[in-house]
Amino acid sequence: MRLTKRLGLLAAAAAFTASTAAVAAPTFINILTGGTSGVYYPIGVALSQQYNKIDGAKTSVQATKASVENLNLLQAGRGELAFSLGDSVADAWNGVEDAGFKAPLKCLRAIAGTYNNYIQIVASEESGIKTLEDLKGKRISVGAPKSGTELNARAIFKAAGLSYEDMGRVEFLPYAESVELIKNRQLDATLQSSGLGMAAIRDLASTMPVTFVEIPAEVVEKIESDAYLAGVIPAGTYDGQDADVPTVAITNILVSHEKVSDEVAYQMTKLMFDNLSSLGNAHSAAKDIKLENATKNLPIPLHPGAERFYKEAGVLK
Numbered sequence: 481m482r483l484t485k486r487l488g489l490l491a492a493a494a495a496f497t498a499s500t501a502a503v504a505a506p507t508f509i510n511i512l513t514g515g516t517s518g519v520y521y522p523i524g525v526a527l528s529q530q531y532n533k534i535d536g537a538k539t540s541v542q543a544t545k546a547s548v549e550n551l552n553l554l555q556a557g558r559g560e561l562a563f564s565l566g567d568s569v570a571d572a573w574n575g576v577e578d579a580g581f582k583a584p585l586k587c588l589r590a591i592a593g594t595y596n597n598y599i600q601i602v603a604s605e606e607s608g609i610k611t612l613e614d615l616k617g618k619r620i621s622v623g624a625p626k627s628g629t630e631l632n633a634r635a636i637f638k639a640a641g642l643s644y645e646d647m648g649r650v651e652f653l654p655y656a657e658s659v660e661l662i663k664n665r666q667l668d669a670t671l672q673s674s675g676l677g678m679a680a681i682r683d684l685a686s687t688m689p690v691t692f693v694e695i696p697a698e699v700v701e702k703i704e705s706d707a708y709l710a711g712v713i714p715a716g717t718y719d720g721q722d723a724d725v726p727t728v729a730i731t732n733i734l735v736s737h738e739k740v741s742d743e744v745a746y747q748m749t750k751l752m753f754d755n756l757s758s759l760g761n762a763h764s765a766a767k768d769i770k771l772e773n774a775t776k777n778l779p780i781p782l783h784p785g786a787e788r789f790y791k792e793a794g795v796l797k
Contacts, residue, residue, distance in 0.1 A: 506538040507744055512553055512562035514546035517656040519675035519765045520563040520732075526762035527561070530751040534744065545654075547628030548572075548580040554737045555585040561740075561748060565597055565628040565673065566731040567635070567707035570779035580626035589783035591734040591749055593776055595675055595768035598711050599632055599728040602681055603669035604662050605689035612640045612693060618668040621651040621658035629673040636671075636695060636728060639702035655680040663687055673730065675765025676717050685718040692718075692725040700728050707731065707779075736783050745785025753793070771795060 509531050514520035521543055528539040542559065544550055550562035551572040564572075568579065575584035603609035609618055622644075623629030630652060637643060644650045651658070651667065658670035659680045672681065684690060692713060700710045711729025715722055734752075736745055752759070753774075759766035775782065775790055782790070790796040 505536070507534060507536045509534070509537055509539045509561060509744070509748070510559045511539065511541045512544050512550040512559040513541060514544060514550075514563060515654045515656065516543050517654070517678075517680045518546070519678050519763050520546060522762045523759055523766050524563065526755075526759045526766070527748075527752060530755045530758065531748060533751060534747045545624045545627050548626050548631070551585055551588065551735065552581070554735060555587055557737070557739065560736060560744070561591065562735050563594075564733055564735050565632070565707070566593075566733050566777070566779060567705050568628045568631060569733050569735060570705070570707060571631070573780045579631055587737045587739065588780050589736050589738055589740075589745070589786075590778045590780050591736050591745065591783055591786045592752065592769075592774040593778060594732045594734055594774075595765050596709075596711060596729040597673045597732055598676055598713055599636060599671065599673055599695060599730075600678070600681055600713060601669060601671045601693035601695070601727075602662075602684060603691045603693060604665070605691050606665075607668035607691075609669055609693060610691055612637075612642065612695065612699070615642065615669060615693075616646045617648045619649040619651070619666070620647055621653045621661065621667055621670040623652065623671070623673070624654060625652045629671065632673045632728070632730065633671045635703050635705060635708065636699065639704075640695075640699045659684045669693070675732075675763065675768075676713060677764050681718060685720055689720060690718075692721055694725055695727045697726060703728070706777075731777065733778065733780075735780070736786075738783070740783065740785070742783070742785035742788065745783040746788050747785075749783075749786040749789040753789075 511524040513524035524541045547564040547568035571579035572585040622633035661667040709729045713725040
């Protein structure tokens with residue numbers, strides 16, 4: 481009898497311990513961003529500070545090569561939220577191998593459309609580069625290989641009748657490294673896909689005279705993707721930039737995956753929109769995140785948790 485009672489007590493204690501461990505198990509939220517000198521990273525840090533409010537959440541922010549790497553990491557279950565350019569998201573969903581996706585990434589789910597990236601082609605004034613055509617024979621950096629930025633570069637150059645072979649030298653480098661090489665006169669120009677007012681270009685424009693290269697609307701119309709829109713870098717965005725610069729705009733999307741619980745996805749979406757002012761303080765690009773635009777033109781399905789939030793907010797019926 482005593483043995484039976486003792487075994488019963490031990491079983492009860494084990495069950496209690498197991499249930500306590502289950503309740504106490506942390507919810508990991510790893511946010512995949514981009515380089516630390518870009519826009520994704522500071523906004524990701526601001527999001528992580530809000531997500532610490534989720535019960536049991538353990539948040540982290542990972543600097544990456546951005547869009548393409550982020551989406552592949554999500555598919556592998558090595559992150560819960562990622563920033564990505566809209567064209568890369570579409571390519572991932574469709575498994576476009578040339579864009580860096582060996583198979584369709586069908587576990588991806590959208591959390592929100594956010595702010596636009598702008599293609600910013602900046603050249604040293606002494607290089608003499610003023611137009612896309614002037615890039616021929618020059619030294620340019622176009623982002624890490626098969627990164628979202630580099631895929632943007634390929635699409636834009638193709639629409640303009642250019643290719644990498646037309647350039648004097650093509651480097652595949654992140655934002656900050658590209659800028660340092662221009663400062664040291666080892667590069668003539670860099671193409672960067674980012675939110676407006678990004679730190680590396682601000683640094684370059686405040687250090688030396690630069691020229692912002694226009695991407696005319698007729699070139700934008702020739703790009704073979706609905707994700708690319710005509711945009712403008714407003715005058716005064718950077719030091720010495722006295723006029724509007726026509727360019728390309730591409731929507732950024734916050735992406736999760738189907739194994740993230742509906743409740744966590746709901747909380748991630750709600751906390752972002754409840755704290756937009758904090759994100760805007762982290763980087764001015766986040767001031768363009770609008771609730772009414774969050775579900776428009778998404779190339780992948782919404783996460784059910786995010787969908788629940790948008791229905792509550794009256795964005796979706």
